[in-house]
Amino acid sequence: KAGVTQTPRYLIKTRGQQVTLSCSPISGHRSVSWYQQTPGQGLQFLFEYFSETQRNKGNFPGRFSGRQFSNSRSEMNVSTLELGDSALYLCASSPDMSGANVLTFGAGSRLTVL
Amino acid sequence: GENVEQHPSTLSVQEGDSAVIKCTYSDSASNYFPWYKQELGKGPQLIIDIRSNVGEKKDQRIAVTLNKTAKHFSLHITETQPEDSAVYFCAASSPSGGSYIPTFGRGTSLIVHP
Numbered sequence: 001k002a003g004v005t006q007t008p009r010y011l012i013k014t015r016g017q018q019v020t021l022s023c024s025p026i027s028g029h030r031s032v033s034w035y036q037q038t039p040g041q042g043l044q045f046l047f048e049y050f051s052e053t054q055r056n057k058g059n060f061p062g063r064f065s066g067r068q069f070s071n072s073r074s075e076m077n078v079s080t081l082e083l084g085d086s087a088l089y090l091c092a093s094s095p096d097m098s099g100a101n102v103l104t105f106g107a108g109s110r111l112t113v114l
Numbered sequence: 115g116e117n118v119e120q121h122p123s124t125l126s127v128q129e130g131d132s133a134v135i136k137c138t139y140s141d142s143a144s145n146y147f148p149w150y151k152q153e154l155g156k157g158p159q160l161i162i163d164i165r166s167n168v169g170e171k172k173d174q175r176i177a178v179t180l181n182k183t184a185k186h187f188s189l190h191i192t193e194t195q196p197e198d199s200a201v202y203f204c205a206a207s208s209p210s211g212g213s214y215i216p217t218f219g220r221g222t223s224l225i226v227h228p
Contacts (some may be wrong), residue, residue, distance in 0.1 A: 004157075031213065033215075042218055042219075042220045042221060043158075043203060043218040043221075044218075045215055045216070045217075048211075048213055048215065050212075050213065055211050055212060055213050056210050056211045056213055056215055058215075090157050090158070092157075096213070101213075101214065102148070102160055102163065103148070103160065103216070104160070105150075105157035105158045105159070106157050107155070107156055107157045108156075108157050
Protein backbone atom coordinates (compact mmCIF):
# COMPACT_ATOMS: atom_id res chain seq x y z
CA LYS A 1 0.00 0.00 0.00
CA ALA A 2 1.59 3.29 -1.07
CA GLY A 3 2.12 5.89 1.64
CA VAL A 4 1.46 9.61 1.60
CA THR A 5 3.36 11.23 -1.27
CA GLN A 6 4.44 14.86 -1.18
CA THR A 7 5.97 16.82 -4.03
CA PRO A 8 8.29 18.54 -4.44
CA ARG A 9 10.59 17.30 -1.65
CA TYR A 10 12.81 20.40 -1.75
CA LEU A 11 12.37 23.85 -3.18
CA ILE A 12 13.96 27.27 -2.94
CA LYS A 13 12.01 30.48 -3.48
CA THR A 14 12.65 34.17 -2.97
CA ARG A 15 10.66 36.61 -0.88
CA GLY A 16 7.44 37.74 -2.53
CA GLN A 17 7.05 34.66 -4.70
CA GLN A 18 4.35 32.07 -4.24
CA VAL A 19 4.57 28.30 -3.91
CA THR A 20 2.25 25.34 -4.39
CA LEU A 21 2.84 22.03 -2.63
CA SER A 22 1.09 18.79 -3.50
CA CYS A 23 -0.03 15.81 -1.41
CA SER A 24 -1.41 12.44 -2.51
CA PRO A 25 -3.01 10.62 0.43
CA ILE A 26 -3.15 6.90 1.06
CA SER A 27 -5.75 5.28 -1.17
CA GLY A 28 -9.12 5.34 0.59
CA HIS A 29 -8.18 8.08 3.04
CA ARG A 30 -10.59 10.96 2.79
CA SER A 31 -9.11 13.45 5.23
CA VAL A 32 -5.94 15.40 4.47
CA SER A 33 -4.31 17.82 6.88
CA TRP A 34 -1.26 20.06 6.59
CA TYR A 35 1.33 21.04 9.20
CA GLN A 36 4.25 23.44 9.32
CA GLN A 37 7.35 22.27 11.17
CA THR A 38 10.06 24.73 12.24
CA PRO A 39 12.78 24.54 14.91
CA GLY A 40 11.29 27.58 16.64
CA GLN A 41 7.59 26.74 16.66
CA GLY A 42 7.56 22.96 16.33
CA LEU A 43 4.71 21.20 14.55
CA GLN A 44 1.79 23.52 13.93
CA PHE A 45 -1.56 22.68 12.34
CA LEU A 46 -2.38 24.60 9.16
CA PHE A 47 -5.68 23.18 7.90
CA GLU A 48 -7.67 20.02 7.29
CA TYR A 49 -9.74 19.04 4.28
CA PHE A 50 -12.46 16.44 3.93
CA SER A 51 -14.63 15.85 0.85
CA GLU A 52 -13.15 18.92 -0.88
CA THR A 53 -14.15 21.17 2.04
CA GLN A 54 -11.94 22.85 4.59
CA ARG A 55 -13.11 21.40 7.90
CA ASN A 56 -10.63 23.03 10.27
CA LYS A 57 -8.13 25.85 10.07
CA GLY A 58 -5.17 26.71 12.27
CA ASN A 59 -3.92 30.11 13.27
CA PHE A 60 -2.07 31.13 10.11
CA PRO A 61 -2.49 34.25 7.92
CA GLY A 62 -4.62 34.22 4.80
CA ARG A 63 -1.48 33.89 2.64
CA PHE A 64 -1.71 30.19 3.46
CA SER A 65 -4.46 28.42 1.59
CA GLY A 66 -5.30 24.95 0.40
CA ARG A 67 -7.75 22.84 -1.49
CA GLN A 68 -8.73 19.23 -1.95
CA PHE A 69 -9.78 17.56 -5.17
CA SER A 70 -12.44 14.93 -5.74
CA ASN A 71 -9.79 12.17 -5.66
CA SER A 72 -8.73 13.39 -2.17
CA ARG A 73 -5.42 14.78 -3.43
CA SER A 74 -4.64 18.12 -1.84
CA GLU A 75 -2.55 21.18 -2.56
CA MET A 76 -1.49 24.04 -0.34
CA ASN A 77 -0.40 27.44 -1.53
CA VAL A 78 1.60 30.15 0.16
CA SER A 79 1.53 33.56 -1.49
CA THR A 80 3.86 36.54 -0.99
CA LEU A 81 6.51 34.39 0.67
CA GLU A 82 8.36 35.70 3.71
CA LEU A 83 11.68 34.53 5.15
CA GLY A 84 9.79 33.10 8.13
CA ASP A 85 7.88 30.73 5.84
CA SER A 86 11.00 28.59 5.51
CA ALA A 87 9.95 25.29 7.01
CA LEU A 88 9.18 21.64 6.46
CA TYR A 89 5.57 21.34 5.31
CA LEU A 90 4.02 18.02 6.21
CA CYS A 91 0.87 16.47 4.85
CA ALA A 92 -1.00 13.73 6.70
CA SER A 93 -3.95 11.60 5.68
CA SER A 94 -6.44 9.62 7.73
CA PRO A 95 -9.39 7.36 6.95
CA ASP A 96 -11.82 9.58 8.86
CA MET A 97 -13.76 6.89 10.64
CA SER A 98 -15.65 7.82 13.79
CA GLY A 99 -13.52 9.06 16.64
CA ALA A 100 -9.99 10.39 16.51
CA ASN A 101 -8.13 9.00 13.52
CA VAL A 102 -4.59 7.78 13.11
CA LEU A 103 -2.56 10.18 10.97
CA THR A 104 -0.06 8.93 8.41
CA PHE A 105 2.46 11.58 7.45
CA GLY A 106 4.35 12.10 4.25
CA ALA A 107 8.07 12.87 4.16
CA GLY A 108 7.40 16.58 3.75
CA SER A 109 8.30 19.39 1.40
CA ARG A 110 11.22 21.48 2.62
CA LEU A 111 10.78 25.10 1.58
CA THR A 112 13.63 27.58 1.80
CA VAL A 113 12.82 31.26 1.26
CA LEU A 114 15.76 33.52 0.39
CA GLY B 115 -7.07 26.00 22.88
CA GLU B 116 -5.07 22.93 23.79
CA ASN B 117 -1.54 23.31 25.15
CA VAL B 118 0.89 20.38 25.32
CA GLU B 119 4.12 20.50 27.31
CA GLN B 120 6.78 17.84 26.66
CA HIS B 121 9.88 17.04 28.74
CA PRO B 122 12.77 16.57 28.49
CA SER B 123 13.82 18.29 25.26
CA THR B 124 16.92 16.08 25.05
CA LEU B 125 17.48 12.64 26.53
CA SER B 126 20.76 10.77 26.33
CA VAL B 127 20.91 7.10 27.45
CA GLN B 128 23.19 4.11 27.12
CA GLU B 129 22.08 1.17 25.00
CA GLY B 130 19.95 -1.17 27.08
CA ASP B 131 18.74 1.54 29.47
CA SER B 132 15.13 2.70 29.69
CA ALA B 133 13.90 6.08 28.45
CA VAL B 134 10.86 7.99 29.68
CA ILE B 135 9.31 11.04 28.01
CA LYS B 136 6.51 12.95 29.74
CA CYS B 137 3.75 15.20 28.43
CA THR B 138 1.01 17.24 30.01
CA TYR B 139 -2.06 18.70 28.31
CA SER B 140 -4.60 21.32 29.24
CA ASP B 141 -7.88 20.54 27.44
CA SER B 142 -10.01 18.00 29.29
CA ALA B 143 -11.89 17.34 26.03
CA SER B 144 -8.78 15.75 24.49
CA ASN B 145 -9.32 12.01 24.22
CA TYR B 146 -6.67 10.65 21.85
CA PHE B 147 -2.95 10.70 22.59
CA PRO B 148 -0.56 9.51 19.88
CA TRP B 149 3.24 9.36 19.97
CA TYR B 150 5.32 9.90 16.85
CA LYS B 151 8.95 9.13 16.01
CA GLN B 152 10.69 11.33 13.47
CA GLU B 153 13.99 10.31 11.95
CA LEU B 154 16.20 12.68 10.01
CA GLY B 155 14.77 13.54 6.62
CA LYS B 156 11.49 11.74 7.25
CA GLY B 157 8.00 12.62 8.37
CA PRO B 158 6.69 11.66 11.83
CA GLN B 159 5.69 8.02 12.16
CA LEU B 160 3.10 6.82 14.65
CA ILE B 161 4.65 4.39 17.12
CA ILE B 162 1.90 3.98 19.71
CA ASP B 163 -1.31 5.69 20.74
CA ILE B 164 -3.77 5.60 23.61
CA ARG B 165 -7.38 6.64 23.95
CA SER B 166 -8.92 8.22 27.03
CA ASN B 167 -10.80 5.12 28.14
CA VAL B 168 -7.52 3.22 28.63
CA GLY B 169 -4.84 3.82 31.27
CA GLU B 170 -1.94 1.90 29.76
CA LYS B 171 -0.97 0.29 26.47
CA LYS B 172 2.08 -1.76 25.59
CA ASP B 173 3.65 -2.85 22.32
CA GLN B 174 6.85 -4.87 22.75
CA ARG B 175 9.50 -2.47 24.13
CA ILE B 176 7.21 0.57 24.03
CA ALA B 177 4.48 1.49 26.50
CA VAL B 178 2.30 4.53 27.07
CA THR B 179 0.48 5.49 30.26
CA LEU B 180 -2.30 8.04 30.66
CA ASN B 181 -3.55 9.79 33.79
CA LYS B 182 -6.65 11.75 32.73
CA THR B 183 -7.20 13.24 36.16
CA ALA B 184 -3.75 14.79 36.23
CA LYS B 185 -3.70 15.36 32.45
CA HIS B 186 -0.39 13.52 32.12
CA PHE B 187 0.76 10.90 29.64
CA SER B 188 4.14 9.26 29.23
CA LEU B 189 6.12 7.17 26.77
CA HIS B 190 8.34 4.40 28.12
CA ILE B 191 10.96 2.68 25.98
CA THR B 192 12.76 -0.29 27.53
CA GLU B 193 16.01 -1.94 26.41
CA THR B 194 16.86 1.00 24.17
CA GLN B 195 18.81 0.39 20.97
CA PRO B 196 20.82 2.80 18.78
CA GLU B 197 18.06 2.68 16.16
CA ASP B 198 15.70 4.21 18.72
CA SER B 199 17.67 7.47 18.34
CA ALA B 200 15.25 10.01 16.85
CA VAL B 201 12.97 12.90 17.82
CA TYR B 202 9.79 11.84 19.61
CA PHE B 203 6.61 13.92 19.67
CA CYS B 204 3.57 13.54 21.85
CA ALA B 205 0.19 14.94 20.83
CA ALA B 206 -3.23 15.49 22.34
CA SER B 207 -6.22 15.43 19.99
CA SER B 208 -9.38 17.32 20.83
CA PRO B 209 -12.65 17.42 18.89
CA SER B 210 -13.10 20.27 16.41
CA GLY B 211 -15.49 20.80 13.52
CA GLY B 212 -16.47 17.16 13.25
CA SER B 213 -12.87 16.00 13.40
CA TYR B 214 -10.00 15.73 15.88
CA ILE B 215 -7.07 18.12 15.67
CA PRO B 216 -3.77 17.21 17.35
CA THR B 217 -1.68 19.68 19.29
CA PHE B 218 1.93 18.53 19.40
CA GLY B 219 4.57 18.81 22.08
CA ARG B 220 7.88 20.44 21.14
CA GLY B 221 9.65 17.11 20.80
CA THR B 222 12.33 15.11 22.64
CA SER B 223 15.61 14.28 20.95
CA LEU B 224 16.53 10.78 22.16
CA ILE B 225 20.15 9.73 21.75
CA VAL B 226 21.05 6.12 22.47
CA HIS B 227 24.79 5.55 22.83
CA PRO B 228 26.10 2.10 21.81
